[in-house]
Amino acid sequence: MNKEKLAARIRQRYGVQADYPWAKYPDYAVYRHGHNRKWFALLMSVPSEKLGLAGRSGKIDIANFKVRPEYIGAWRSQPGILPAYHMNKAHWVSAVLADCDEAALLSLLADSFALTEK
Numbered sequence: 001m002n003k004e005k006l007a008a009r010i011r012q013r014y015g016v017q018a019d020y021p022w023a024k025y026p027d028y029a030v031y032r033h034g035h036n037r038k039w040f041a042l043l044m045s046v047p048s049e050k051l052g053l054a055g056r057s058g059k060i061d062i063a064n065f066k067v068r069p070e071y072i073g074a075w076r077s078q079p080g081i082l083p084a085y086h087m088n089k090a091h092w093v094s095a096v097l098a099d100c101d102e103a104a105l106l107s108l109l110a111d112s113f114a115l116t117e118k
Contacts, residue, residue, distance in 0.1 A: 001102050003029075003043050003061045009106070010041060014113060018043070038116040041065055041109060046085055051094070061097045063105070065112035078104060 010016055010031050018029035031041040042064040048056040064087050067075055072090065075081045080099030084092035095105055 001097055001100070001105055003045070003063075003097060006063060006097065006105065006109075007043060010109065033113075033117060036116075036118075039066075040112045040116040042087075044085075051082060051085060051096070053096075062094045063097060063108075064092050064094050065108040066092050066115045067108065067111060068115065075108070080104075 007018060007029060010018075014031070016031050016034070018031055020026055020028065021030055022028055025044065028042065028044040030039055031043075032039050043061070044064075045059040045061050048058060048060050051060060051062070053060065062082075062085060064084055069090055072093065075093050076083065078100075080096040080101075081104075082094045082096065083089045085094045087094075093108070095108060097105070
């Protein structure tokens with residue numbers, strides 16, 4: 001799945017438009033709940049070396065999702081799931097969009113939305 005397809009899925013399923021809070025990173029898309037403004041997803045392209053991915057070059061599309069702390073280890077053992085880039089690593093993961101199964105991405109998205117809804 002790519003960033004555009006995931007963004008379309010978020011708009012379609014949750015009725016949420018992205019906001020772009022950083023002038024320095026105008027393509028970093030934040031998805032929030034309307035009522036509490038909590039983030040449930042962040043889509044961005046980051047240099048591969050910042051993710052510690054040896055053998056890759058250039059920017060890589062990732063999404064950050066909140067997960068239940070008791071599931072962090074299980075998620076990180078899945079292909080394409082990394083410790084969160086620039087987020088609390090006890091509560092968030094980064095998913096490399098090109099390396100993750102679509103069902104896993106959608107599951108992470110749904111859980112993140114539910115966890116941040118309250």
